Amino acid sequence: MSASAAPSPSPDDRRPILICGPTASGKSGLALALAERLNGVVVNADALQVYDGWRVLTARPPAGDEARAPHRLYGHVPPSEPYSTGRWLAEAGDEIAAARASGRVPILVGGTGLYFTALTEGLADIPPTPPAIRAAAEAELARLGLPAFAEALRARDPETHARLDLANPRRVLRAWEALETTGRPLARLQAETPPPVLALTDARAIRLMPERETLYAGIDARFAAMLEEGALDEARAAMDWEAPASTAMQALGAAELIAHLRGEMSLDEARELAARATRRYAKRQLSWARNRLGAWPAAATPAEAFRALTGEA
Template sequence: MNMPEDSKNQLCGARVALIAGPTASGKSSLAMRVAERTNGVIVNADSAQVYRDLRVVTARPSAEDEAALPHRLFGYIDGAEACSAARWADDAKTAIAEAHNGGQPAILVGGTGLYHRTLLEGLAPIPEIDPDIRADIRASPVEENFAALEREDPASAERLNATDTTRVARALEVIRSTGRTIDAWQKEKRGGIAQDIALAPAILLPDRHWLYARCDARFADMFDSGAVDEVRALIDRELDPSLPIMRAIGMPEIVAFLSGGLSREDAIAAAAQATRRYAKRQYTWFANQPPADWPRPRESECEKYENKIVTKLLQ
């Protein structure tokens, strides 16, 4: 679904809503209501829901919901593949352009902040990292890498958490492989669509206690609604355990249950806890990272912001 360069002008003036927030925050329900009122197309922006193998475990829309309204980029990639933010952004541009060409707004829904940022801001044109440099850095402890980063790219070291293994390694491998800092590359981002579209964003940030209670209840329901069968079928495929689909929230706990390592009750409790922790991280990210002027409605304010989104999409 890669979008040709000469088709990018098809995005000019496209009406796009972005409904984001932590898992279990009610994003999908709001997206369905907005799509119904605007004749819109719902476009997935959740990195787990791109995979077709785990509809229940990843809380993908039901088959009935997908049939009721147009849905794009849900369950369209086999679990044997790893979807990158760049691939998804290309596919999302195509889906938005198709909706725009049909006179319909696109309603992006999902909690993967990296996907949103890649689509709107574009990607830095960082060359391929030298594999030997990458292997050397990834084999070193984070303390050693951070000390090296303080010497070689002090600005990144000041910005990053000293214990953030992935980001510290990434910043260090970029400076060593390209001779330029990752911040310098980031200033040259290309391919973003923020300037071409009419965007109506909303980040749902419900009460934390309400959110965590929803996380608990939702996973208990998933366990009895097909999640175990989905995981069993995926195990039977003997896929590479490092694939994203094999690390989905709830997957390790159900695997442990199927192997006899956890009881049903313990598996549900452990998966619910993992879901709450993930929701907490997302909550913190969405509270602080997106632009400050993006609305962040509470649960009681959803109807008001729904009307605002609908009004902007119908303009």
Template sequence: MSAANLIFIAGPTAGGKSAAALSIAQKLDGEIVNADAMQVYEDLRILTARPSVADEAVVPHHLYGHLDGDTRCSAGMWAESAAKVIKKIAARGKLPVIVGGTGLYFRALTEGLSPIPDVPASMREEAISRRETLGAEAFRAEVVAIDPPMARLPQGDSQRLLRAWEVHRATGKPLSFFQAMPRKPMIDGVAKRVVIAPERERLYASCDRRAEAMLEQGAIDEIRALLDRQLDPSLPLMKALGVAELTAFIQDEWDREMTLSQLQQNTRRFAKRQLTWFRNQTRDWPQVKDSAAAIDLIL
């Protein structure tokens, strides 16, 4: 695909990405492709802030709610699906507009991922068990012993340490060996790219409003339905922002006021982490303060 046929819109939660994407897709005869790790799941439409049914009726939306919550979607899995969808959109003469807040998804699509062999799910369970047996500090030391470049990972980065351990266990080679191998982009190029990075105070106020709206719109009922499914707690969806907070409310550990306060605080923290990631990892992308500026830039 040529670089003139693609648009990327990235940024933190509650920053106005979806509104910008919808407006741009309408004006440029485009179709929207999701690049948010939680919005790929069918469950928790409200809590993950997926586009409304009304918005989805305006222009075609892809890769939203297409996976069951019991699925472990990786960046590689998403990138493969997105590349196929993008090619189909382009083949119809439409403009693919990729929007989301998961930076690794954008990177996987444009730069490719390390060619790491598939690791059986049982290896992750074994890795978790090993960490619990050894303790976090000793587990990190073990990982560093078998894969010295992982010394860059802090003890608290359990997911990456677990990943390094399970890859070595499954393949006999360190994760860093695969990470050093050449990567192949899933697509050829990007036409226009933009990061919507609102001023901190304005973004935090938007996060607070979003958290409050989620409670009013039925997010608690979504969590009740999710808990009824009794899914594996280690699944990505079970770690979505808001699941732990609303579970605490449902289990009478917190009252509504405390729940809202914690949800707002954690939403702000999540948005801050996203801002930091995009600031550090997409330095060559133009940054704007709001959706209106993003629309102006793209158009």
């Protein structure tokens, strides 16, 4: 796979750069290389790398990389706080403006595709979910299980159900919560979306779409490296967090490593289950990008993406 046809960038192109791709595809390294080459600021677009306490397990850029170029919206949220797409959109908009004001190129990078669609297509103005409604929805999900819960949503809101990633419990919960909170289908609320913060035509975008076998091998190797770099210590520390937000505990591998620390499985079992869950997640990310970001140029490797974005051989 090579980068799809796109106009060659001019040397003075200062438009923001958007990089979306699955976990372990080399996004962070690409963003750093571009930041160093183009006087850029790297802005996080990953829903879990925002959390303090998860550096190794979420593959947040190491401190050495953060010292080589400015990095924003990494590790700035306590584990006790929920974090929404709306909050990210506001913060990312501020970072884009600040980077531009300082003469730098904003480089937004991450695997949370919803952040990019919110940025370039707009985000529906949906009121926050009241705690009582959220608790009731989560209890219903736990009682029914995800497939039956999704089917219950379909019976009430077939329009939104048809557009959801039904393997993602947070997305199904969000649709249920919006219906309970507003009495209106999420799909219709989204249809009333205000203008985007950044039009896609005003940005340089690329999606990393590696070959699946290469990606899966990288996932397995990276998780083994994470264990050597302290992922187990992070999981142990997370066991002592007071009332962590459910979003903070969705870091891939966290549940398996915590289960190991509780004596529920061996480290080898935890490693295999975590790697398997990560591979499945990456597969969903690839499918989502094909379906929702099909207009973006694609590259199989970070090197291809770098050439496409800079025009350099």
